Amino acid sequence: MDFQSIKDWFTLENVVDLIDQYRSFGPLPGVLLPMLEAFLPFLPLFLxxxxxANAFxxxxxxxxxxLGAAIGALLVFLLVRRYGDTRFFRFLLRRKKVQSLTLWLEKRGFGPxxxxxxxPxxxxxxxxxVAGISKISIYQYMIAVFAGKAVMIFTLSFIGHDIVSLIKQPIRTGIVLVVILVLWYIGKKIEEKLKEKGLSEG
Incomplete structure (x- = not known):
């Protein structure tokens, strides 16, 4: 089976069928698939x-x-932070675009x-x-990942669960926007508390 065939297999119907086949494992398939995407980014997270949302x-x-997407992202970050001095990552750090993005994240922290x-x-x-090889605090990263992924996953789940209602009922669309603003505000407040305690330095 070539790469194109694998790519073509990923449809909403096929993925739902796959989850249903492994229902006996409880939430495990639902958590593992988004987690796997963090390590294999060519996989379709939105699907x-x-x-x-359809299956559960x-x-x-x-x-x-x-949980799957946030834990997967955190594991990638920790692996890069642990092995960031290897030849491959040193090569990345020498690239101007990576250096500028790294500095941008270090200066601005949670927001970007x-x-x-x-x-999505x-x-x-x-x-x-880039976050892993930067000097950004693990606390800032965790806040941004869990809050940012919550917004993105909630939006996709909402759309996937009932896309017709989203179009016909604009109030629901407004709820999504409110959630984004609330999570952003909470994340900024937590970051400020961490800075007060000196945790965001390390």
Whole structure:
């Protein structure tokens, strides 16, 4: 089976069928698929999230997708932070675009990370790697990942669960926007508290 055939296999119906086949494992398939995407970014995260919303319902589908995506991103970050002095990452650090993005994240902290991770089609694998080789605090990163991924996963779950209602009922669309603002505000407040305690320095 070639790469194109594998890519063509990933449809909403096929992924939902795959989750249903492994229902006996409980939430495990719903958590593992988004987690796997953090390590294999060519996999379609938006399909996994929508499939979870269809298979488990909006609430549990969101929860499983959010946990999987956030834990996967955190694991990538920790691996890069641990092995960031290897030849491959030293090569990345020498690239001007990576250096400028790294400095940008270090200076601005939570804000840009949160916004980048809110959007479904942001290359989150690159963001995780750059954050890992930067000097950004693990606390800032964790806040941004869990808040940003929550917004992105909630939006995709909402759309995947009932796309018709989203179009016909604009109030629901407004709820999504309110959630984004609330999570951003909470994330900024937590970051300020961490700075007061000196945790955001290390």
């Amino acid at each position: 996994f999230v929508m499939a979870n 319902g909006l609430g549990l589908g969101f929860l499983y997708s959010w 990370l949160f916004l980048l991770l809110c959007f 089609f942001t290359p989150s694998a690159l963001v995780n790697i």
